[in-house]
Amino acid sequence: MRGAARSLRIAVRYTLLLAAAALMLAPVAIMVAGAFKPDALVLPEAGTLRGLFPERVTASNFADVLARTRFGLFLSNSLLVNTAIVALGLVVNSLAGYALARLRWRGRGVILAGVLALLVIPFEAIAVPLFWQVTLLGWRDTYLVQILPFTANAFAIYLFYTFFLELPRELEEAARVDGAGPWRTYLAVVVPNVRPAFASVAVLTFLTQWGAFLWPLMVTSGPAVRPLPVAIATFFTQPPLQWGDILAFGVMMVAPILVLFLLFQGWFVRGVAASGIKG
Amino acid sequence: MARVELEGLTRIFPDGTVGLDAVDLTVEEGELLVCVGPSGCGKSTLLRLLAGLDAPTSGTLRFDGRVVNEWPPRRRNVALVFQNYALYPHMTVRGNLAFPLKMGGAGRAEIARRVAATAALLDLTPLLEQRPAQLSGGQRQRVAMGRALVREPALFLMDEPLSNLDARLRVQLRGEIAALQRRTGTTTVYVTHDQVEAMTLGDRVAVLAAGRLRQVAPPREIYDRPADTFVAGFIGSPSMNLLPARLESGNGNLAVRIGRARLPLPEAVMRRHHSLREQSGREVIAGLRPESLRPARERPDFRLEVAAVETLGHEQLVYCRPPVAMRDPVRPGQALTEAYLAVRMTGAAVESEQWIGLEVDSTAIHCFDPEGGRRL
Numbered sequence: 271m272r273g274a275a276r277s278l279r280i281a282v283r284y285t286l287l288l289a290a291a292a293l294m295l296a297p298v299a300i301m302v303a304g305a306f307k308p309d310a311l312v313l314p315e316a317g318t319l320r321g322l323f324p325e326r327v328t329a330s331n332f333a334d335v336l337a338r339t340r341f342g343l344f345l346s347n348s349l350l351v352n353t354a355i356v357a358l359g360l361v362v363n364s365l366a367g368y369a370l371a372r373l374r375w376r377g378r379g380v381i382l383a384g385v386l387a388l389l390v391i392p393f394e395a396i397a398v399p400l401f402w403q404v405t406l407l408g409w410r411d412t413y414l415v416q417i418l419p420f421t422a423n424a425f426a427i428y429l430f431y432t433f434f435l436e437l438p439r440e441l442e443e444a445a446r447v448d449g450a451g452p453w454r455t456y457l458a459v460v461v462p463n464v465r466p467a468f469a470s471v472a473v474l475t476f477l478t479q480w481g482a483f484l485w486p487l488m489v490t491s492g493p494a495v496r497p498l499p500v501a502i503a504t505f506f507t508q509p510p511l512q513w514g515d516i517l518a519f520g521v522m523m524v525a526p527i528l529v530l531f532l533l534f535q536g537w538f539v540r541g542v543a544a545s546g547i548k549g
Numbered sequence: 550m551a552r553v554e555l556e557g558l559t560r561i562f563p564d565g566t567v568g569l570d571a572v573d574l575t576v577e578e579g580e581l582l583v584c585v586g587p588s589g590c591g592k593s594t595l596l597r598l599l600a601g602l603d604a605p606t607s608g609t610l611r612f613d614g615r616v617v618n619e620w621p622p623r624r625r626n627v628a629l630v631f632q633n634y635a636l637y638p639h640m641t642v643r644g645n646l647a648f649p650l651k652m653g654g655a656g657r658a659e660i661a662r663r664v665a666a667t668a669a670l671l672d673l674t675p676l677l678e679q680r681p682a683q684l685s686g687g688q689r690q691r692v693a694m695g696r697a698l699v700r701e702p703a704l705f706l707m708d709e710p711l712s713n714l715d716a717r718l719r720v721q722l723r724g725e726i727a728a729l730q731r732r733t734g735t736t737t738v739y740v741t742h743d744q745v746e747a748m749t750l751g752d753r754v755a756v757l758a759a760g761r762l763r764q765v766a767p768p769r770e771i772y773d774r775p776a777d778t779f780v781a782g783f784i785g786s787p788s789m790n791l792l793p794a795r796l797e798s799g800n801g802n803l804a805v806r807i808g809r810a811r812l813p814l815p816e817a818v819m820r821r822h823h824s825l826r827e828q829s830g831r832e833v834i835a836g837l838r839p840e841s842l843r844p845a846r847e848r849p850d851f852r853l854e855v856a857a858v859e860t861l862g863h864e865q866l867v868y869c870r871p872p873v874a875m876r877d878p879v880r881p882g883q884a885l886t887e888a889y890l891a892v893r894m895t896g897a898a899v900e901s902e903q904w905i906g907l908e909v910d911s912t913a914i915h916c917f918d919p920e921g922g923r924r925l
Contacts, residue, residue, distance in 0.1 A: 440635035443602050448696070449623035449652030458648075462639040 305331055305521040309514030331518035338508070338515065340493055341522060344501040348480065349526070351416045351497055356475045358421045360468055366422065367430025367467075368456065372442070382431075388424035394484065401488050415489045416497065420479060426471045433467035434460070469537040480527055498523045550578045551612045551626075551703035551736050553599065558608035560594050560760075568594035570760040571608065581730050581737045582765075583751030585744055587783070591760040592740040596706050599738060600629045612703065623652070627704040628697035632712055634689045636681040642668075642692050643677040649700045667699040670729075687718045694726070698733070705730070705737040711746065723750060744784050748772065756780045758879070774821065778922035781836050781915060782878025787866060787891035790842075791876040793884075793919065794835035796828055805835050805914060808872035810850040817912045822925050825916060833925060834881050836915030839866070839893040842907045849906030856889050858899055867892045867899050869907075881922040 299322050304312045307324040309331060315321045335341055369375075370382050400419055409415040437460065445455040461468070483499040490496050496504070502519050553576040560568040569591045576582045584592040597603040598610060601622035610617050617625055628649075636645050646664045655663070668674045671691045681689055690710055697705060710726070711719045727750055730737050741747055747754045748768045755765040756779070764776035775781035781789040794807045803825060804813045812835075819825060842851075853869035868889035875888040892907060899905060916925045 438633070438635065440631050440633060441637065443600075444629070444631060444635035444637070444696075445648075445652075446602065447600055447622045447627065447629045448649035448700075450648075451623070454652065459637060463637075 301517045301520050304517035309512045312513040331514040334515045335519050339505055344496055344498045347495055348497040352476055352479045354417045355420045355479050356472050359423055359475050362422050363426035364430045366427045368434050371431045371434035385424045385427050410489050411491055411495055413495055416486055429471055430467050433464045437463055473537050552578045554611040556609040559606045561606045567760045572762045576736055578736055579734045580752045582753050583739045583747045584755045584757055585741055585747035586757035590757040592757050593708055596708050596740050600627055600706055601625050626702050627706055628700050628702040629706040630693045630697050630710045632709040634693040636692055638681050641678050641680055645692055646695050646699050663699050667695045671695045686714050705735050707739045709741050776924055778878045778881045778917045787839050789836045789838050790890050792835050793873055794833050796831050796833055798829035807835055812909050812911050815911050818914050822916050824925055832919050834876050834917040834919050839891040841910040841913035842892045845906045845908035850909045851907045852904055855899055855901050855903045864893055864895045867894055881919050
């Protein structure tokens with residue numbers, strides 16, 4: 271009797287968990303399934319089991335996307351912008367975090383409080399004044415306007431700050447006594463010992479910026495510097511409206527992130543965990 | 550090798566804490582000076598000022614006659630062995646040893662030669678490709694020593710390098726450090742809170758308390774002629790028994806009265822305490838080392854109840870209820886209600902709650918001023 275009740279409880283628990291998982295994964299599954307279906311079958315089969323398990327598989331949607339759009343350009347734009355944001359961001363944010371954690375200077379407390387305050391201010395709140403600023407500077411429709419405003423990041427600074435605080439001071443003092451100057455100490459001793467912080471910030475920044483939509487939409491007009499999120503939104507409005515092509519575009523947009531995830535799984539998990547523990 | 554001079558060296562921290570208070574000290578070339586004292590006494594502060602990791606508030610620091618107050622660490626040619634070794638965890642042992650040489654601009658061949666030589670000296674050659682996390686405590690300590698040695702500095706600074714090791718390893722490495730220092734002849738300042746290390750390692754011992762230098766002298770002199778009650782109470786284990794007493798004259802000589810016991814002071818003591826002769830009738834603090842008290846069946850100076858006995862194998866430490874309330878080494882005017890008189894005995898069968906007779910070796914009596922604790 272007790273065994274049957276326990277089995278029932280486990281069954282109910284798993285059913286609920288599977289249902290929740292299915293709910294979360296359904297949009298992705300529909301996207302992938304629809305991308306490999308003939309375009310004419312995408313809408314009619316949506317909402318049925320065939321929507322998830324196509325009878326006929328084709329790559330024609332992907333070919334269509336490549337023919338109808340400059341996908342290669344948009345992909346390279348996204349890769350360039352995101353790589354630059356991550357690379358510059360690692361330099362800028364790590365140095366800022368180090369200065370806050372290790373150096374003593376007037377106004378340090380105020381700046382640290384400011385960084386913490388920025389954590390709660392959403393980007394949308396400053397998007398318009400920032401737009402005016404970049405317009406005045408003549409930066410619209412450039413790579414620079416998509417990179418520079420996101421180089422310094424309050425969350426990344428704070429993450430680095432907490433990692434540097436935990437590093438034993440004696441390591442840097444040992445380096446000073448061994449004859450290293452400030453830059454040598456930072457590069458040769460400090461940075462190698464906070465590699466998890468660099469990995470975490472790189473992963474989280476890339477994840478966040480890959481899907482950035484609002485700002486690129488505001489500051490780019492032509493396709494020359496357009497990144498993937500804006501490109502797919504534009505593609506959506508281009509006639510003819512072919513759902514198979516749109517879903518294929520989505521799959522192609524997500525594919526680089528998936529490849530990176532497979533290559534750097536461990537760092538992804540640590541990065542997300544660090545954002546929860548350190549933040 | 551460097552000769553180090555501290556003149557009025559003071560360090561006051563931003564919160565007002567006095568780390569060092571007007572310390573005057575000279576470390577001769579090639580000397581191994583041990584700085585000892587309780588936690589917070591200023592010994593690590595002293596080391597950090599010598600290394601250039603901290604700046605003095607006032608006073609002068611000289612290396613070979615040159616004022617180095619403003620010099621950064623790399624200009625001072627000092628090497629520091631940290632308490633927790635501070636090895637670079639991301640570098641191999643070879644990398645750790647090579648790092649200071651790289652910072653000094655040495656060429657690859659020179660670096661390789663000196664790393665190999667230092668590793669051979671410290672038995673580190675088999676460990677060169679390992680990282681600190683793979684090493685034992687003793688091995689890490691050797692690597693920390695090696696990183697200091699490889700630079701051939703003018704001054705070695707060691708901040709309690711043995712404190713994280715077990716007792717057996719401490720004894721072993723203590724000997725190695727002493728041998729190494731003798732071999733290299735490098736001026737060394739060694740900081741410890743362990744008085745055994747202080748007494749066994751140093752050419753001289755500097756005793757610090759609350760930022761002040763209480764005494765600097767060879768180990769034997771520190772033990773036989775402590776400058777004040779603090780040094781008397783800190784050096785020696787168990788520490789010196791400090792008892793309130795009074796000087797009395799009679800029969801042409803001076804005596805110390807402790808409770809009901811009257812202890813005549815022999816000439817050896819009078820020579821040690823020049824100013825006593827004219828001070829009959831004054832209150833003093835009498836210092837008795839545990840080994841200066843012996844069991845006596847006939848005409849003992851004291852009859853005391855045993856409170857506790859510690860058997861150490863070759864000897865016993867017997868703790869007795871004192872004839873009068875003992876004094877605090879730090880605040881000699883203050884009585885200690887829970888302190889016991891320590892006696893070192895060999896071959897005696899003594900148990901708790903037993904009453905024993907004790908006689909005092911009068912030649913070993915020390916006298917201190919009850920006001921400030923200074924030796925009379």
